[in-house]
Amino acid sequence: MSPPGKAVVLDAPGTSRLVEHVPRRPGPGEAQVRVHAAGMCGRDRDLYLGRRPAPYARYPLTPGHEWSGTVTAVGEGAPASLIGRKVVGEGLWNCATCARCRAGETDLCTVGYEETGFTRPGAMAPTLTLPARLLHTLPPDADLTAAALLEPAARAAAAVLKAGPLPGARVAVIGAGALGLFTAQLLGAFSPSELTVVDTGPGRAALADRFGATAYRTWDRPSGLVDFDLVIDAVGAASTARAATSLLRPGGRLVLTGIPVHGAAGLDPARLVARQLSIGTALGAPSGAWSSAVRAFSAARLTPLELVTHQLGVDEFERAMALTAGGDPRVGRVLLRP
Structure with a gap:
């Protein structure tokens, strides 16, 4: 005490x-x-x-x-x-x-x-x-x-609202920390055909499964990590933004959130334009995202x-x-x- x-x-x-x-x-x-x-x-x-x-x-x-x-x-x-x-x-x-x-x-x-x-x-x-x-x-x-823990859940809600997921989409979330897991749990409400959580090691596979992931992958075993309609980067490390773009299909959408660091490596504008990728960002949570997270929590969806x-x-x-x-x-x- x-x-x-x-x-x-x-x-x-x-x-x-x-x-x-x-x-x-x-x-x-x-x-x-x-x-x-x-x-x-x-x-x-x-x-x-x-x-x-x-x-x-x-x-x-x-x-x-x-x-x-x-x-x-x-x-x-x-x-x-x-x-x-x-x-x-x-x-x-x-x-x-x-x-x-x-x-x-x-x-x-x-x-x-x-x-x-x-x-x-x-x-x-x-x-x-x-x-x-x-x-x-x-x-x-x-x-x-x-x-x-509703503060990180509200930030996850902000990222999901910015992403605008559609039912049946193939979706990936980078990161199995609180922000990534809340993001995955909120994305489940949009009935994705696939919801993959990607992390650096296998230690959170079971937890990701409980938070609604249909698959769990690590970067050293990238099988199937291609052609996603939507990717949300919930880590914000220097390398994850570039890695996230490699997971997307042409015309796919990336949302960057997490705790961003300066100097993200390898985001080539020419490649983004050629593949017609769209990028959104979410930092913090507006009042609407807080309301969304609180409603989900109150309904036992978080x-x-x-x-x-x-x-x-x-x-x-x-x-x-x-x-x-x-x-x-x-x-x-x-x-x-x-």
């Missing part, structure tokens, strides 16, 4: 401490949430290691952008009906009024970047206060431990709990970070419990 009332604070890259948590009362239009659990992912590791450029990180900071909880209080102008509701929340503090937000592209808000857990206090603390408009309510019987392998107190932040970065295939998602 975590010490009562404690929060994680990163004073600078590589420097963390546990502090007394002082809840912030919700201001106008805001809600206060009692945090149930906060997830950890590669973006948290990048924050911890100082790999995020200045506009996208602000120290000192309480991290935690994947979370679930229950609303305990609201400020003036926020719906009182939220109190007592189980919720998750969008990370990007969109303004809801600029042209991009009004067009539904809240992940492209032009007012400026602010995100829970990166520039705003995150959920590795007993409470979290944020704009009520960012909240998505869950059913009363929702499992909040599973719901803590099963995040299968990915959780460790639940630790916030006082074990350093251990959780080591587990997340360790590369052990037996380690899935790590949750911190305030």
